[in-house]
Amino acid sequence: MMVLTRIDFIVSVCLFGIGLYAMVMEPNLIKKLIGLNIMETSVYLFFIAMGDVRLGPSTEQWAIAPFAQNIDAAASGKVAMVNPIPSALILTAIVVSVSVTAVALSIAIKLYQHYGTLDLRKMATLKG
């Protein structure tokens, strides 16, 4: 039960570990970028899970979507609306991460042209 109520956090932490493993251990630059994206996704999942509000254990008491037509249901006190701030922040963060990925891919293309490989260990042994 203690695990089940925190399953979102646990999944996000596992994703973070997988992404960190890919970033540290994989020598390929593209795989490093994939690991970076997995880490970002884990942070998104953690934020969105923190925005959830559950007033009780049953499914009817879980939070409803933050729309204005749900205000009356939320004002009755039986359910709550999802906190909109983490969702808005994550929408910003997704755009920034996509931009970072685009720039990193362009730099990876340039490195591939220069060294002829994407392997970081081979790149270190080659002389530029």
Place this chain on the structure above:
Amino acid sequence: MKRSVAVIFFGLFIICMIVVVMHLSPVGDPHLPGYADFISPDVPASQVSREANSVALRYNRGSIPDGSSISVVGGVILDYRGYDTLYETTVIFTALISVLSVLSMTKGKGGSDAR
């Protein structure tokens, strides 16, 4: 060998983070600061902004009176935090400029073009 050591290390890392996460409050705990107001609907929307940690409640209840949008998340990112979205578009624009400038760099042979 190296890889198995790394797998063990990152497994321990994940287990440590799970132990930390298990000490957080469960998902959707209404007693987090800022969520306690959801239970008491008596607070009018005009006084919400004076309370501490109640920005979410202010957004949820004030989206109709402020005339922003019926989708609260859309209202937050486009209306309440309009500067954020404005500079987000400039972030995308800057990313495009940097991608084009990096890709159009002349192929120098290891700094030999510096001569």
Place this chain on the structure above:
Amino acid sequence: MPANTSSSSLIIRVVSQKMIPFIVMFGAYIIFHGEVSPGGGFQGGVIICSAFILCALAFNLDDGKKRATDNLLSVANSLGPIIFVLIGLWGIITGYSFLANKVVHLSYHGELGTLLGSLNLLLVNIGIGITVSSVFTVCFFAFIEHEEEEE
């Protein structure tokens, strides 16, 4: 990257030809309903951009470049921030702060919750969608063309 040779099979070409208008229409739907439903400029812009990328992958790249020329894309890149700033300046012109929403009379063309209920958010969404779709299309074309130059 066989982008210039149009070596994709008949099935891919026919299916993508049939699907591309619907993908663009779905992206436009996401953009236009950004303030009454989940979605918005960024998401819809990326969907429209995926239609362009599918067009460039299934057919050859020159067709895509003919339909989306550099001039058009560079105008579309900067259209989003320009629309956003103009909407913000409209608040100043009418005597309020930058990006003011409630007090700007653009907001009251219809009931809140309909498509024209918050018209300035709709215009901002359209601008963001144009910018995002064109920016990622330009990024994709830049990557592909760069690969071709090398070969």
